Amino acid sequence: MTDTPAARQRHRVVIIGSGFGGLFGAQRLAHADVDVTLVARTTHHLFQPLLYQVATGILSEGEIAPATREVLAHQQNAEVLLGEVTKIDLEARTVTHTAVGRDTVTEYDSLIVAAGAGQSYFGNDRFARYAPGMKSIDDALELRGRIFGSFELAELASTPAEIQRLMTFVVVGAGPTGVEMAGQIAELAHRTLKRDFRRIDPANSRIILLDAAPAVLPSFGERLGSRAQAKLREMGVEVRLGAKVVGVDSTGIEVEHGDGTHERIEAVCKVWAAGVSASPLGVQLAEQSGAELDRAGRVLVQPDLTLPGRPEVFVIGDMMALDRLPGVAQVAIQGARYAADQITRRVAAEPPLGPFHYRDKGSMATISRFSAVVSIGKFQSSGFFAWVMWLAVHLVYIIGFKHRITTLLHWAISFLGRGRAERVMTQQQVFARTAIEDLGESFDPQLPRVPGDRPAS
C-alpha cells in the first residue's frame, strides 16, 4: 500500500485487458522504466483460437487459459488486478475498475486499452440464451454441456422428431471459429461417440453451418474457401450460405434465404459464431476524445494507435479500427508491442516511432484433424501439410511450457485416437445454465414453444 518515493516517480502504465493485446503489451514493457498495472475482468489469459477445442471436449480450460499473474509472475515491474473497468477518465487520467461490488481507482501516465470484443447478435440479444457465443471460457463450458448434453437427452427421448431435434446442431457463422466448431461437432458425432450410445446412432446427427455471406472463410479467399467447404461437406456438414438468421428459440432456428423464403430448422443446440462488437469502453473513449466509432463499435485511432489529442492513450486489438485490419490475434499482438515500444521511447526521451504498420503473418483454420487451410501472403495451402503448419504454430504460441506437453497429449488422444479427455459437464452446465425450462420444453413436443420474435412466414 505504501509506495516508496522511487516507485512513485516511475511512469505508470495501465493496461486494460488480459487478451493477446493486454498480455503481450505488458510483457513488452518488462525492461522499460515503467510500472505496469494490468486490469482484467478474468484472472486468465485466454488463447481464444483454441476455445472450440474446450467446447468440444479436447482440451481442459486450464490448457488454453493460464493465470495471467502466473505468466507475469517473474516480471517485477508488472502487477495484475482483477476488475471490470467501468470508467475511464481521460482528463483525470484514471481508470475505475470494480470487483465484487467495490470500485478501485487507478491512475495512469500511459494507458493501453485492449478490452477486446464480445459476441454480437446484431441487435437480437435475446438469441444469446438459445445460441451461446464463443468468446469466453464460460461460453465454451456452456456449449460443452449443451453439445454432449444433447446426445444424452437424445438417448432418453422417445419420438423420432424429438431425437432428430436433439441431434441437429446449427453453427451460425462460417468464419474460422464456426468452421472449426462445425468440423469438431462432426468429428464428435462420427468418430468420438461412435460406440457410446445404445438407442441412438450419433452418426445420424445433422451438423448445419449457416452464414448470411455467400462464402465459407471469406478472409482466406475464394480458392481456400471452396476447398474448406468441400472438406466440410465430405465430413457430413451441411453448409448453407446466403442464409440469414431471423429467429432463434429453444427448439430451433429460423433463416431467411437469399430469395426471401423462410425456413425453420428444428435444433436444440445452436452455436453463435457470427458477429463481434467491440467493448463498450470504446463509447467512453469516443465521447471524451472525439474519436469516431465504426459500425462494430471499434475506435478509429490515429496512425500511431492513439486517440485524437490523447497521445498517452493507445487503443489496440479488437477495439481498434485502422486500415480495415481484422480482429485477429496478430493485430492485437503487433499493436500491443508498438504501443509498448512507443511508451518505452517516450519515457527514455527517445524519438517516437513512425506510424503503426501491420505485418500480415497469414491466417489458418483447421477443418478437421489432419486438414487445415493456411494463407500467408501469396502462399496458400490446404490439407495435411497445412494442418501440420497449424499444429506447429499453435504449439509454439500456447503460453507456457507445461501446457504445451499436456496439450500435445490431449491432441494425440483426439487426433490419433478417438477419445476426448475433457467431457465433463457440471451440474451448472447441464441443468442450471442451460435453463431447465428451455430443455424441458424442447424435450417435450406437447409443450408450447417460446414465441421468440419470428416474423410470420
Added chain:
Amino acid sequence: MTDTPAARQRHRVVIIGSGFGGLFGAQRLAHADVDVTLVARTTHHLFQPLLYQVATGILSEGEIAPATREVLAHQQNAEVLLGEVTKIDLEARTVTHTAVGRDTVTEYDSLIVAAGAGQSYFGNDRFARYAPGMKSIDDALELRGRIFGSFELAELASTPAEIQRLMTFVVVGAGPTGVEMAGQIAELAHRTLKRDFRRIDPANSRIILLDAAPAVLPSFGERLGSRAQAKLREMGVEVRLGAKVVGVDSTGIEVEHGDGTHERIEAVCKVWAAGVSASPLGVQLAEQSGAELDRAGRVLVQPDLTLPGRPEVFVIGDMMALDRLPGVAQVAIQGARYAADQITRRVAAEPPLGPFHYRDKGSMATISRFSAVVSIGKFQSSGFFAWVMWLAVHLVYIIGFKHRITTLLHWAISFLGRGRAERVMTQQQVFARTAIEDLGESFDPQLPRVPGDRPAS
C-alpha cells in the same frame, strides 16, 4: 426403442449411481448373461479421492471424471442413462428417474443401489452456502474459484483486517479429504503463489484445520495421526482439535472448544470436509423393505448386501451399513463385485456366494508432495516412501490410459515444479455462484454481517 424378443428375455440389471460402486458393478457384469442399465445424475464417473486436486488447481475435471459411457462404450450389454432417481418401487420392480423435467420408468429384475452419499452439515444446511462441501466436480470448481479468488481479492483489499480475513482458510474436518485440502492450500500459499502477487505475500496466509474429534486422521490410528499432524504443523497448517463448528457466515466461522468457550475465526474461504449423509433413496428402501437406517442414513443390509425380503435388491458403498465398514472406495468396489457375482450366479442357476467379506486393502492420504501416510493391516508408513505408494496406487486406479499420462504430467508440474496447470475460474465461480452479495459484504468491513445463528458468546 423396440426390443428384440431375445433382448426381452434377458435378466435386466439396473444400477443406480456412477461412482465406484456403480461403475465397477457394471463392469463386473460384462460377461454375465444380463442387460445392464446404469442410471446416474452425472454423466461422469468421479474419482473422488483426487477431488481436492481439482479444487486446488492441479488437475482438470476431465482427468478425474471420465464420461461413464466412454468407460463402458465397449461393454455391449451395458447402457448408460442420465437421470436422477426419484423413486424406487420394490413391489413393481421399477426405478423412476428424471432428466430435465421428464420422468422415465425403467424395470429391473435385479437392482444395485449405489447412489453414494452427500455432504452432511449435521442439521445446519445453511452452512453450505458459506462453506461448500467436497463431494462433486461442481463443489471442487466452486472451491477452486473461492480459493484463488480470495487471493485476488486480498490483492485489491485496503485494510489489514480485510486482507487477513481473505487470506485465512478454514478447513472443517480432519479426515483424509480435509487433511489433503489443508495441505494443498498451504502448498499454494507457500510455494505456488510465491511470486504471483505484489501487494500481499501469500506466505502470510493462515490455514486452519478444525475438527470436533481429538485426532487427525483417526481411521489411521494414533501413530500415523500424530505424524500427519506434525507434518501439517511443519507446513504451516494450524491444527485445532476438539473444536466444534457452531456457526458459519460469509466472513467467518465460530467454534466451541472442549472447555465450552467460543471463538470466532475471521475467514472468507471455508471448506466443509466433515460429515457425510447417505443418499435419501435409503429412506424409500427402508420404508418399503423394513430395513433400518443408521444415524448417517445408511441402510442396514443383510450379510449378502441385500434388503430384508428382497434378495434381488443390493445396497452397496456409501449407502450401505454393515459391520461398521468405512465409506471408502474399496468398500464400494468390493461390494459391487460381490453383488454382480451374486447376480451372475443367480442367472446362471449356480449356488449363491456366502456372506460378503470385506478385505481391507489399507488406506492412504497425502499430506503434501512427497509426504503421505499409509496403513495396510499392520503395515504402517509415513513420509516419502508412503507417498510413492500413494502415487503408484492412484495412477493405477485412475481409469483410462490417457488420463494417466496427462495426470502424471500435471503432477510433475505441481510436485517437481511450482505450477498449477488448472487455475481457471469461470465467471460462474468468481461472481455468480459465490454470490456477489456475500463477497461484497465480507469485502467491505463497514457493511453489516449476515447474522447466521451464532449463539451469543
